[in-house]
Amino acid sequence: MRRRSQSFPIFTLAILWLVGWTLRVPVLATPPLATRIAESYGLEAMGIGALTMLPVVAIAFGAIPATLLIGRFGLKAAIIFGVLLMAVASTARGYAPSSLMLFAVSVLMGFGVALFQTALPAATRVWTPGHIALGNAVYLNGMMVGEVSGAGLTLPLVLPLAGEDWRMALFLWSVPILLISLAVTFVRTPKDTNTAPKAGVKDLASTASLPNWNDTRVWQFGLLLAGSVVLFFVINSYFGVILDARGEREALAWLLLLYNATPLMASFVVLASPGWIGRRRPIAASAGLAVIGLALFTFLSGWASWLGALLTGFAASVELILLVSLPAVIAKGRAVTQLTAGMTLIGYGIAFPLPMIGGWFAEHLGWLEISLIPSLVFGVAVLILAGERRFPTYIWAR
Structure with missing residues (x-):
């Protein structure tokens, strides 16, 4: 008789949604604060554009080395480290001593995004083997809501909570992200996961x-x-x-x-x-x-x-x-x-x-x-x- 499929992975899907939510929040929290950041560091128009676009280029060039790290340390470790790196680097932007350091930590934040963004498709195969399509849809929806949150809630909600201090606003955005990285540690791979998803993860390094x-x-x-x-x-x-x-x-x-x-x-x-x-x-x-x-x-x-x-x-x-x-x-x-x-x-x-x-x-x-x-x-x-x-x-x- 065919073995019963595993129970519906509500907790794992919730974690996937939360991790997806973090993908764009720090990146898109920057444009609403751009004029304030520019005044603090004396940036012109080109520098303002770099604040948003430097993490984007880091995502581009970080994808292939991120795949190697996933193959070496595993999906969960890559996701946790990537989320932590992104949160810490995002907060560090508010305390960079110079514009050069501001841009450097922005690149570091982008690499953190690249690391766990690259891991998420494989994570849906391993963590939700019976609901792969749903897992992908869930974290993608989380990412879309994260875009709305980062760009739309920074000025009306987070900045007032931060006392109109853009540096504190970046820190406040990092708090839930740090908690999400902690929540990822509680995700468990289903015991009845078949060998196909596992093989796919092992092959990830070779396809890098x-x-x-x-x-x-x-x-x-x-x-x-x-x-x-x-x-x-x-x-x-x-x-x-x-x-x-x-x-x-x-x-x-x-x-x-x-x-x-x-x-x-x-x-x-x-x-x-x-x-x-x-x-x-x-x-x-x-x-x-x-x-x-x-x-x-x-x-x-x-x-x-x-x-x-x-x-x-x-x-x-x-x-x-x-x-x-x-x-x-x-x-x-x-x-x-x-x-x-x-x-x-x-x-x-x-x-x-x-x-x-x-x-x-x-x-x-x-x-x-x-x-x-x-x-x-x-x-x-x-x-x-x-x-x-x-x-x-x-x-x-x-």
């Missing part, structure tokens, strides 16, 4: 080799991913300073909340439309709408620009979800990991310099909105890839 750069999919999907990431983050990076320059600072708190709620709305839309995954048109449409929204935010002001920003947040998030879902659909076996690693490296790697270039132009030309132009131009350029005819179905599957 460099992606296959001769695979055209790595470049096409990596560049598309870069477009979605950079369009979302460039608005987050410069939202505060642009609204302040336009005399619209009073709208910043609620706009950040709405803007960073768009990924959560996007996740529900994609969940309701599973047929979009692996198709060209939904990705092309969302990429085009994201570009239109950024153009509206760049060249207009008031409510029209705000709607443009929200359109970009939603459309870029839909595009990102669809792209992240691609490797498991169009590749098989080891190629899934290699394609994911290559896409992540290219996507998040390119997402870093573009806002920095825009910030440099803004400093030297005196037009703050030009900080968005390089990202806008790149977004237009990658639309050509979204329209590539070979993209629409699964013909690239191997």
Whole structure:
């Protein structure tokens, strides 16, 4: 007789959700505090952009070494250490003696994120072997709520609790994250876990080799991913300073909340439309709408620009979800990991310099909105890839 499946893993799913929640909180708590941090360290527009984008590039380049560490020390240790490192480095940003050290600990925070972000997909296979899809959906939902929390609750809730001290605000955000890392220690691997998930974790280290750069999919999907990431983050990076320059600072708190709620709305839309995954048109449409929204935010002001920003947040998030879902659909076996690693490296790697270039132009030309132009131009350029005819179905599957 077939053995009964294990009981529903409510506690483990709750931990996965909480760990997913921590993925974006420290990163997206920075934009609401950007003007205050800039005043404390004397940062110009380029430096403000770096506050948000440096952790992003650390996530990109930290993914492959993170896989090696997971293979050496195990999933649970990697997740606990990654969450702890992220929390400690996030708090340390408030007490860095110089802007150089501020940027250094921001990179360290990003590496912590890369470490446990890389471990989470494998953790769902090992910790919830009978509910793998649900486990992935749970931590992804936690991540989306974390984006809303970090960006939307920092100004109206956390900063007042911190006595309007941005340094204390970063510390307060770290307290629940430290508690979550402690909670991870209580997760137990099910005794009836079959050998397939275990083998998958052991193979993680061996698949940590460099992606296959001769695979055209790595470049096409990596560049598309870069477009979605950079369009979302460039608005987050410069939202505060642009609204302040336009005399619209009073709208910043609620706009950040709405803007960073768009990924959560996007996740529900994609969940309701599973047929979009692996198709060209939904990705092309969302990429085009994201570009239109950024153009509206760049060249207009008031409510029209705000709607443009929200359109970009939603459309870029839909595009990102669809792209992240691609490797498991169009590749098989080891190629899934290699394609994911290559896409992540290219996507998040390119997402870093573009806002920095825009910030440099803004400093030297005196037009703050030009900080968005390089990202806008790149977004237009990658639309050509979204329209590539070979993209629409699964013909690239191997």
